[in-house]
Amino acid sequence: MNILVEIQKMYSSFSDKEKLIGDFILQQKENINNISITDLGAQTNTSPSTITRFCKKIGCQSFVDMKIRINRIKSDSNEQSEVSVFSDMYNYYSEVITRTKELIHKEDIYEFIYQLKNAKKIYIYGVGSSGISAQEMMHRLLRMGFNVQSVTDSHMMIITSSIVGSEDLVVGISTSGKTKIILKSLSLCKKNNAKIVSITGFENTDMTKLSHLNLLVYNTAFVDKERFINSQFSIMYLLDLISTVLLQDKDIRNTLKRTIDAITNI
Known part of the structure; x- marks a missing residue:
């Protein structure tokens, strides 16, 4: 490692x-x-x-x-020696991808996909920047035919968590694993026996302890916390990977094509 x-x-x-x-x-x-x-x-x-x-x-x-x-x-590493904004940015993204790749386990990806396919309804929780990732994930899954909803409002998150059931899947996104409203909501989901998957940057947090499956990504703050750079990049890499694996399924691929055609023909 x-x-x-x-x-x-x-x-x-x-x-x-x-x-x-x-x-x-x-x-x-x-x-x-x-x-x-x-x-x-x-x-x-x-x-x-x-x-x-x-x-x-x-x-x-x-x-x-x-x-x-x-x-x-x-x-x-193959980091370029040139000191410039362009090479710095390339090195930043390269490092985040490399570190995230080392944290991701193939078995966990396939287990997550199994949970997605077998859930009655999927809820994706995220606030702030993680809320943007939650919405992106929702849009992709929706276009593939999943019954999915992203929840980024704290009040709606609590309401949703109080009514989920054992056939539902809840995905919590928090790179820190410490977002209070996410923790409170996932705790309610667990009481209602919903399946919980966390996407986070740390093991052994309150968030991962609430979850049935944990997908780890590299915390971009460890690369550079001084500059205003996309904190969700490692999660987007994970989402691209999940989407690519999902589209190996012919039925899901056909559903995506239908939704693309429907949008194109508006």
Whole structure:
């Protein structure tokens, strides 16, 4: 497992001090080769002993071993050396796709598709930027013939969650896994025995504990949180993958063609 992906997967289980170390490594990995354990402690307001424990927690033998693994990732990448807005953006998207690809498991994708096909009705929850992803997912599934609705209003989310049943599927989207209204709504859905799938950037959160299936994507904040860049890109990559697999089904593909033809002939 890529050590940077491993840090994200374990992030929610870190202590506050360990999260400071994780944030520094994920956001400033280019500088990790030139920093000592003492300097890292000073920049993260932690101690060398805390850093050593952090390294062992993520599967490294020592701080030096962690640096070697990070540098190996850097040397294996095809990042362009040109420093410009254009190459920076290319590198950003390339890294998000690469990290998300490492988090996605084929078996989980097929299980999700099975749940989609067998649900009486599908509800997709998301607020803010995740609400845009929820709407996009709804539009795609609707055009493929699924009985689906996106819910992005907090009041409607609570109302919907109170009436879902055991034959319904609820998809919650939150890269942080901490969105309060999503957590409250999914908790209600679970009480009503609805199937729950989460799309998020972290394992072992309250959101993943409520879900029957978790689809992990790379949290783009770990790549660059300073610039205003699409926080939903990794989710869009996952959605494209799900859509492509769904369209391998001849009946779904024919339904999509009918909806495209209907729109074209308006």
